[in-house]
Amino acid sequence: MSKKAIVIGAGIAGLAAATRLIHKGYQVQVFEANSYPGGKLSEIEKKGYRFDAGPSLFTLPVQVEELFLLSGKNPSEHFQYIKLPVACHYFWEDGNQIKAWSDINRFADEVESKLGEPAENIRKALKSSAFIYEHLSPLFMHRSLHKLNTWTNKDALKSYLKIGKLGIFSTMNKANEKKFTHSKMVQLFNRYATYNGSNPYESPATLNIIPHLEFNIGAFFPKKGMHDITQSIYRLAQELGVNFIFNSKVDEILVENKKAIGVLVNGQKYLSDIIVNNMDMVNAYKSILKKQKQPKFLLNQPKSSSALIFYWGIKKKFPELDLHNILFSDNYKEEFEHIFHKKSIYHDPTIYINITSVYKPDDAPEGCMNWFTMINVPNNQGQDWDSMIQEARKQIIAKVNRILKTDIESMIEVEDLLDPRTIESRTSSANGALYGNSSNNMYSAFLRHANYSSDIKNLYFCGGSVHPGGGIPLCLLSAKIMTEMVKET
Structure with a gap:
């Protein structure tokens, strides 16, 4: 039985x-x-x-x-x-735009032509990310860290010999500052800390494993x-x-x-x-x-960050937008300072806009788009979320208008909202944190x-x-x- x-x-x-x-x-x-x-x-x-x-x-x-x-x-x-031809489209307030092509050489060449960052630096960074993945994924992704045989098998022994190159003893930001000459590339690669709700200025450089998944293996979209x-x-x-x-x-x-x-x-x-x-x-x-x-x-x-998401039905198409889009803050470090230490929302947040109707047109009426518009915010510590959300919405709309040169609010015909409180109530996530404990120190994996x-x-x-x-x-x-x-x- x-x-x-x-x-x-x-x-x-x-x-x-x-x-x-x-x-x-x-x-x-x-x-x-x-x-x-x-x-x-x-x-x-x-x-x-x-x-x-x-x-x-x-x-x-x-x-x-x-x-x-x-x-x-x-x-x-x-x-x-399907595999995406563009992993993400990045925008900055000064008018710079970068498409993160899945073709690494094309991505590297675009970065060099638009920002002057040597293409070879991009290739080296992604090669380094692949190296970290090769040596750490067998330990940290596919095995229990709480069993002795994880630390005594041949994969572990091989990784011990490479420990100095795996980013364990540096922060993500410091490692990226050494890899790139342009601050926008440092910012772009620092963003990967948000994939597990962490702060790139505090989290270990081992998180530079993440770009390998998106570039070397690929970003995908279910049909x-x-x-x-x-x-x-x-x-x-x-x-x-x-x-x-x-x-x-x-x-x-x-x-x-x-x-x-x-x-x-x-x-x-x-x-x-x-x-x-x-x-x-x-x-x-x-x-x-x-x-x-x-x-x-x-x-x-300490818990990870949470999210504030506006689900907007937009009665217009923006051909410059892709499936994944990022509108960067001008002061990334200060944004994370607000999220993790001040427990508040920075007045110039980085905005992520996901638009599935780019690849799945029936997700929106004809001539329209479905915007999943998100910013990273602190987890719920009893803040005055109603007033914070109201102010954040104004800042998001203002930033979108500046960068896309539009009047987005007049185009919003559908709106829904998810915030740390509703994330907690709907998913039983402690404090509305999206990823459980944060990864803001070198021991976080343990x-x-x-x-x-x-x-x-x-x-x-x-x-x-x-x-x-x-x-x-x-x-x-x-x-x-x-x-x-x-x-x-």
């Missing part, structure tokens, strides 16, 4: 964990507090516009495809995507939108026999004799052989594990919760708040790492 597994949360990692556990021989139940799967990776539909509500960048599609291959299915029959990542894995899990129970908030993880035995949902006990928590680790310990020993040191670590409990037997963890971190690829890898620890039935 198959053993039972319960997964708490149908976020992207929970979906992947459920799928993988089926292949381990488990009967799997997933309890989800919301009425839909996907967590942050959901969608909004409003008056003819469709918006991907959460993560908008797609890298390492192999991590999605692997779930279908594991199930003996052809991934392309269930999930399709049906980002939400199709959720939907395709959800459909796969259902086909494999996973039982999803929505609108069912778990009240407690039941523990007896230091062993997880089930969950309590609406006063009813559901027993299981293993429990997988995909809920934010901090909020899980504060709520469903509040009777258990608390890992106070991890719980008290300050994430393990993919298992060292105190409670048969309790496992996956998702963006635990190892190896936030973002779609890492969440999927967290499910893989966790499942590899589970014995087959």
Whole structure:
């Protein structure tokens, strides 16, 4: 008879964990507090516009495809995507624009022609990023940092010999200042710290691993939108026999004799052989594990940044805009000072605009665009968000108008909003932080919760708040790492 597994949360990692556990021989139940799967990776539909509500960048599609291959299915029959010719279009207030072409040589040549930054510096930086990925990804992305064999295998031993070149002892900003002559290139490459909600002036230069994913491997776009990542894995899990129970908030993880035995949902006990928590680790310990020993040191670590997102239906097309667009602040360091130390929103924020209708025209009415307009903001510490949001909206609109030479507010016919408070309430993310603990020190990778409990037997963890971190690829890898620890039935 198959053993039972319960997964708490149908976020992207929970979906992947459920799928993988089926292949381990488990009967799997997933309890989800919301009425839909996907967590942050959901969608909004409003008056003819469709918006991907959460993560908008797609890298390492192999991590999605692997779930279908594991199930003996052809991934392309269930999930399709394209490689982007332009990873991102960058804008500055002084009129400079750079297209980050997926063709590295074309990107390097554009940077040299427009900014005077030697093309060779770009190629060297991306070669360095590939080097970091080669030596660190086997350790930090594909294995548990909390198991001895991670540190004693041949991949680890090989990396120890290269430790001085991996950026562990420098900040991201200092490393980039040495690589580039132009401040705009330093800023562009510093931006990758925001991919896990961190500060490039404090986070380790190991985060320079991220450009490798976007340039050397590639940035991609699902043909049906980002939400199709959720939907395709959800459909796969259902086909494999996973039982999803929505609108069912778990009240407690039941523990007896230091062993997880089930969950309590609406006063009813559901027993299981293993429990997988995909809920934010901090909020899980504060709520469903509040009777258990608390890992106070991890719980008290500084949290990542959050986001303020305006979903705007724009009744005009802007041919100069791509899928991913960045309108940079003129003072990047001060912007991060506000986010992480002043816990406020800088008056000149960097604006990210994601427009899926560029590649998926039916996401907006004809002649229109769907703008996912986001700025990085502090996590929720009880600030006066209503007044902060009102002021930020004015600043965003003013900046868009200056750079694109337009009157954007007159074109907004649909508007929705997501802020740190609603991120926290909808996704159980502690303080509305998008990526759990921040990566603002050299030890940050070691300050994430393990993919298992060292105190409670048969309790496992996956998702963006635990190892190896936030973002779609890492969440999927967290499910893989966790499942590899589970014995087959």
